[in-house]
């Protein structure tokens with residue numbers, strides 16, 4: 001390949017390295033905190049702002065629960081009264097009581113439905129907002145979060161934002177349902193029982209402290225097994241996200257059976273972890289049923305009291321009804337505790353994506369770049385990935401004047417792409433500075449900096465969508481200018497094959513642009529960079545997959561474009577020159 005204008009003043013001192021990046025965030029692993037009690041208030045603290053923002057449906061849901069519990073508390077004495085209508089049989093009153101009771105049942109039913117509908121609305125809205133916020137933050141994270149030895153897998157992020165966020169919705173709903181509705185019903189029933197007979201009430205409550213202790217202990221265990229289940233499911237999701245796009249590679253290497261085994265082992269890890277979680281989760285509610293042992297005591301003592309005449313039969317019926325209705329809110333509370341312990345790791349893992357040092361520390365003095373001449377200067381730049389990795393760049397100087405085309409040649413792993421990443425401020429140099437038109441890039445707003453740089457990278461990235469959407473990527477929201485798309489495609493010598501497509505520029509490119517050959521993808525990517533009309537154009541091994549004829553056409557087009565432009569900055573790997 002021919003270098004248009006080789007640069008002479010480069011001091012190149014690349015050390016080939018395989019450094020690993022230390023990710024600042026510790027979010028890839030959720031803290032297991034094995035066996036340590038975490039107060040429910042601590043674990044749900046991150047949810048607070050979202051819950052507060054949903055105060056309206058929450059309040060409505062709770063008000064409906066008041067209605068429902070109120071009707072229930074009216075139902076119970078009425079149920080007791082039925083026994084007084086037997087001797088002698090009072091048909092008129094019986095009819096009247098049935099009507100009132102039917103009305104109360106109806107109110108309870110409607111109240112219950114509205115309570116659940118409002119609380120689900122609040123829980124799902126909370127999770128919707130969390131997802132938006134977390135994804136927004138993920139997009140803002142520095143590149144180091146995604147790259148390197150400790151980088152997070154895309155599948156893991158996807159799993160947290162989809163499946164784990166759904167778990168959080170269940171937890172939020174359960175909590176909202178317990179805080180007011182279940183507590184209200186519990187208190188209402190307890191008061192009814194205490195009013196009817198305090199001794200019987202205390203007898204029924206004997207098993208509660210023991211039950212609470214065992215449930216509390218098992219809850220902590222549930223958190224640990226849930227954490228394991230989340231990690232196993234996230235690994236499965238990460239694996240699938242990585243392997244499915246590489247299906248061609250798998251098939252070409254006859255690796256289907258090997259991948260099947262790997263999948264099987266990950267799926268088995270998920271199965272064991274989930275099985276442990278589900279079994280424990282099914283066991284805890286059974287402990288709540290232990291309160292039924294308490295009812296045995298109550299029934300025996302109650303029967304004794306009725307036989308001695310110290311409590312009448314209708315009071316006993318009301319008491320037993322209240323006791324039975326007391327069990328369901330206790331069960332709800334147990335379920336909420338279950339959900340909370342199960343949701344804790346999900347909350348932790350989801351929100352760990354959100355807490356980080358921002359990519360750009362807001363610099364009030366940062367300026368926007370306009371009318372860029374395009375002079376680029378690396379001055380004494382050193383850089384390493386992570387805190388302890390080997391130096392990838394060491395005291396590197398590079399001066400590219402406005403309007404110059406420069407080819408950087410160096411061995412694979414020499415640091416060429418790293419230079420590009422530094423110019424785009426995907427990372428900051430350890431030492432030294434990078435200037436555009438004499439301005440340190442740390443003093444330029446990141447958005448403005450990146451707007452002026454067109455990058456065609458080593459790995460061509462196309463997204464599902466039309467050809468036009470891929471070329472006019474930067475304007476997808478604002479509206480794509482078709483004339484510019486066509487011009488860019490022409491200059492990237494992509495016009496011919498695009499127009500031969502069935503729907504031309506409107507043809508869907510398939511997942512990751514799979515309808516195209518490697519060289520065609522690269523030309524679309526070049527067209528995308530040209531569409532942007534950048535002041536600085538970087539081709540990072542962007543023509544590696546082009547045949548010599550297409551490369552010549554692209555180069556001629558670029559040279560033509562250069563004439564009206566200040567600078568074209570070209571990185572290209574020319575193996576040994």
Ligand code: ADP
Nearest residue numbers: 017018019147148385412413414415416417418
């Ligand atoms: P080139 O583009 O010249 O082939 P790179 O700039 O991509 O080389 O890489 C330079 C060196 O930095 C290589 O040794 C590579 O292993 C290392 N490296 C690149 N990216 C990372 C990363 N995200 N984390 C750790 N090391 C990296």
Ligand code: MG
Nearest residue numbers: 416417458540
């Ligand atoms: Mg490279």
